[in-house]
Amino acid sequence: MAQFTRRGFSVSALASAAALASCSKFSFSDRSLESQTDQKNLLLFVIDDLNDWITAIGDYPQVKAPNIRALAASGTVFANAHAQAPICGPSRASLFSGLYPAQTGIYGQISDDQLDPAISAVSPTLLLPQYLRSHGYYTAGRGKVSHQGGQEGMFEEYHPRLPENGDYGPKPDQRFKWESDKTHTDWGAWPDTDEKMIDHITARWGVDFLQQDRADPFMLALGFVRPHVPWYVPQRWLNMFPLDEIKLPLVRANDLEDVPAAGRNLAAVPQMPTLEWAQQNEEWRPILQSYLASIAFVDHCVGMVIEGLQDSKYADSTMVCLLSDNGYHLGEKQRFAKMSLWQRSTRVPLIFSGPGIETKVINDPVGLIDIYPTVTEMLGLPSNQENAGRSLAPLLTGAGTLPIQPQVSVYGKGNYAVIDDRYRYIRYADGSEELYDHKSDPMEWHNIAAENGMESVKKRLQNLIPQNPRADVMKPQ
Numbered sequence: 353m354a355q356f357t358r359r360g361f362s363v364s365a366l367a368s369a370a371a372l373a374s375c376s377k378f379s380f381s382d383r384s385l386e387s388q389t390d391q392k393n394l395l396l397f398v399i400d401d402l403n404d405w406i407t408a409i410g411d412y413p414q415v416k417a418p419n420i421r422a423l424a425a426s427g428t429v430f431a432n433a434h435a436q437a438p439i440c441g442p443s444r445a446s447l448f449s450g451l452y453p454a455q456t457g458i459y460g461q462i463s464d465d466q467l468d469p470a471i472s473a474v475s476p477t478l479l480l481p482q483y484l485r486s487h488g489y490y491t492a493g494r495g496k497v498s499h500q501g502g503q504e505g506m507f508e509e510y511h512p513r514l515p516e517n518g519d520y521g522p523k524p525d526q527r528f529k530w531e532s533d534k535t536h537t538d539w540g541a542w543p544d545t546d547e548k549m550i551d552h553i554t555a556r557w558g559v560d561f562l563q564q565d566r567a568d569p570f571m572l573a574l575g576f577v578r579p580h581v582p583w584y585v586p587q588r589w590l591n592m593f594p595l596d597e598i599k600l601p602l603v604r605a606n607d608l609e610d611v612p613a614a615g616r617n618l619a620a621v622p623q624m625p626t627l628e629w630a631q632q633n634e635e636w637r638p639i640l641q642s643y644l645a646s647i648a649f650v651d652h653c654v655g656m657v658i659e660g661l662q663d664s665k666y667a668d669s670t671m672v673c674l675l676s677d678n679g680y681h682l683g684e685k686q687r688f689a690k691m692s693l694w695q696r697s698t699r700v701p702l703i704f705s706g707p708g709i710e711t712k713v714i715n716d717p718v719g720l721i722d723i724y725p726t727v728t729e730m731l732g733l734p735s736n737q738e739n740a741g742r743s744l745a746p747l748l749t750g751a752g753t754l755p756i757q758p759q760v761s762v763y764g765k766g767n768y769a770v771i772d773d774r775y776r777y778i779r780y781a782d783g784s785e786e787l788y789d790h791k792s793d794p795m796e797w798h799n800i801a802a803e804n805g806m807e808s809v810k811k812r813l814q815n816l817i818p819q820n821p822r823a824d825v826m827k828p829q
């Protein structure tokens with residue numbers, strides 16, 4: 353636990369952070385103990401489909417992410433953070449607008465040009481980068497920050513993913529393992545060098561940005577696309593995870609038997625592999641190998657930028673925030689996908705680090721919706737009264753505590769999950785339910801919604817489901 357003083361990290365906190373960081377490039381050990389505690393700049397890592405397996409949050413032992421681990425060890429980790437929607441578009445729209453999907457009607461993969469009209473129809477708010485710009489910040493982004501990238505006017509300076517690489521490329525001419533024109537899903541070694549990867553190009557650009565002199569405070573947002581499908585990475589990353597050493601995640605064969613039909617239908621993604629297919633074709637381990645390799649690769653990209661920050665003049669005045677937009681199942685609940693209301697889809701990594709931020713793990717539920725107000729408070733800016741979330745700054749600085757705030761995620765209109773510090777309650781549009789007690793059932797194997805004695809728990813969580821959600825903006829009524 354941190355022994356934070358207003359003058360900076362304590363020696364013991366630095367020592368423990370440095371020890372944990374010893375296997376990476378990232379360390380605060382070269383920081384002056386007298387360094388300023390004021391947050392001034394924001395470095396935001398938006399990672400795509402990075403699930404809750406990573407160290408300090410999940411418990412999947414084979415993940416190799418030393419740079420994210422070191423970042424976690426140097427700051428505050430939210431181990432029970434949830435996306436407001438378990439899919440890129442609505443999750444990012446909520447994060448950057450500071451509004452819930454039920455407020456904006458953004459439940460699906462909205463295109464960037466639809467974002468502004470949908471949000472301005474319900475609120476005069478600005479997207480987070482626009483708000484910082486209105487307070488004198490220079491705002492820059494690269495890669496997949498909003499769903500498609502950075503919508504028009506979102507950043508003062510924005511660089512899209514390179515067209516020659518496609519959205520998630522580079523890709524081989526022929527797929528290796530999985531054919532479906534409805535998903536990028538595939539896995540294998542491609543391309544031959546890191547330098548051809550979008551995320552590597554994004555990271556290099558971020559490093560260059562941090563070496564430049566700036567008169568104004570800045571927000572730098574880097575959107576990395578791995579471990580989103582296709583799980584293509586150069587061979588050297590796959591070599592880190594020999595197939596015969598890969599441990600399979602725990603799954604329960606009849607896991608879906610106590611899930612209502614609406615839940616099974618919502619979570620069914622025919623264009624993705626099923627666990628049955630992966631087992632019959634002996635592809636479960638290769639898929640895991642490729643997902644783990646994708647995490648290791650994106651962790652390397654995070655490390656490049658963190659090293660660039662540490663070498664820059666902004667090392668002592670920059671808050672780092674790292675998040676993923678949604679989780680991902682790798683065989684659990686018989687599937688390889690996000691897009692469900694279960695833990696593996698909604699729980700995401702969320703880490704804040706920087707001067708003045710304590711080193712600790714918070715287990716209370718929080719949401720990506722909380723990032724916007726947290727950032728503004730930590731940067732010393734006026735709060736945006738349109739924000740629907742709440743500032744986590746008291747938790748980051750140790751200035752205070754916050755009451756438990758259950759989190760609400762939505763997938764498709766009318767299907768909600770409510771997560772508190774013990775339970776997950778799911779109610780589908782047809783009224784059918786699931787309830788899981790994480791205290792006795794962390795894998796969500798036993799739906800206890802129909803069991804005696806659960807009525808008061810269900811009622812309490814049910815009351816948090818929006819009463820009058822906005823119509824789906826992508827499906828005109």
Ligand SMILES: [Ca+2]
Nearest residue numbers: 400401440677
């Ligand atoms: Ca995503």
